[in-house]
Amino acid sequence: MSGHPATPVIDTHVILRDGDKVLFSQRGGPYGYGRWHMPSGKLDQKESLPAGAARELFEETGITVDPTDLRMVQVVHHRQDDEVERIGFFFEAVEWEGNPVNKEPEKCLALTWFTVHELPDDIIEYPQAGLLGYLNETGPLTSHNWR
Numbered sequence: 086m087s088g089h090p091a092t093p094v095i096d097t098h099v100i101l102r103d104g105d106k107v108l109f110s111q112r113g114g115p116y117g118y119g120r121w122h123m124p125s126g127k128l129d130q131k132e133s134l135p136a137g138a139a140r141e142l143f144e145e146t147g148i149t150v151d152p153t154d155l156r157m158v159q160v161v162h163h164r165q166d167d168e169v170e171r172i173g174f175f176f177e178a179v180e181w182e183g184n185p186v187n188k189e190p191e192k193c194l195a196l197t198w199f200t201v202h203e204l205p206d207d208i209i210e211y212p213q214a215g216l217l218g219y220l221n222e223t224g225p226l227t228s229h230n231w232r
Contacts, residue, residue, distance in 0.1 A: 105201050159174075160172065
């Protein structure tokens, strides 16, 4: 143990709900190409977690949500590799406005609704850990990829 303080990347993820359906995006960038995840992104400096989640959702899908209408439902402490740790804050949005549109076609191949009973087979493991922790109500914190 080095005793150095951790400097994790802070991510926000939005579980956009429409009844029993959840919106997924299919990755078009080099990381996880062709695989599924929920709208997400890194938190900017001097930005609150709910504001960052609302911003990322809008930037990726055009969906507008008031940050006060986002409910934090899960936290995932993810070990990406030997150098990078991430802490992902997962928010549920049930009140929102608009119709999802792929606003980042260079990063996203598709936006698709899946029911919580028939999730896509190829969800990226880190966001999948948060989604399953939320759906299975296993508690507010999930550790992922720690040895």
